[in-house]
Amino acid sequence: MSYAAYLPFLVQVVLAAGITTVVIAASQFLGQRALHTKIKDAAYECGILSDGSTHTRFSVKFYVTAMLFILFDIEVVFLIPWTFVYRDFLANHIAILSPMLFFLFVLVLGLFYEVKKGALEWEK
Template sequence: MPIFFLITLAILLGLILSNLSKWMGPSRPNAIKTFVYESGMDPVGSAHERFSVKFYLVAMLFILFDIEVVFMYPWAVQYSQLLEQYGMFPFIEMLVFITILFVGYIYVYKKGGLKWS
């Protein structure tokens, strides 16, 4: 019973807080406020345009760099303790991880994701 009470409370609080400004704040829509805004320029084209594959490759590059830093930095900080405790296993494990990341970089390179022209 307490878990259902907590879930209900969380849902209600989320709904109330997300709609609080709508309920309490002033609402004076006009043509200028409801106009589509794209960095101060008039919108050109449809909102349902297809993105180039390079956009997704750049996103993949970001994820690869992000994952690499998130996992390698703490590993490097604790490396000496890991080496004492587990021997060469942490080093081999990180080599496997770096190999998987390197395969991702090779894929992005072959697809032309590193060409910024």
């Protein structure tokens, strides 16, 4: 095993760490210094005092929509690499189309189920 193959990676890590250190040090030493006062350190809220509780409760539908987004985002994570290796598998006579079609079928079936249950309707 040759360690020379890892040299470009090591150079990239050292350069990234060095540039990061230089940028942070330069901003620390050359950046503007401001006086800290109570007004300057307070949160900026457009000059309007907040009304009511700052910790509001969100509807469950918001979380369901977020989970559905993550689900279909994960679908893309599986589909993109599959598209890159499909030609290689096809050349070696390995059928990977049917498992991916089954995967998509299950996802579309789940989407129809969610639409039927009304999970994507905000106003009800």
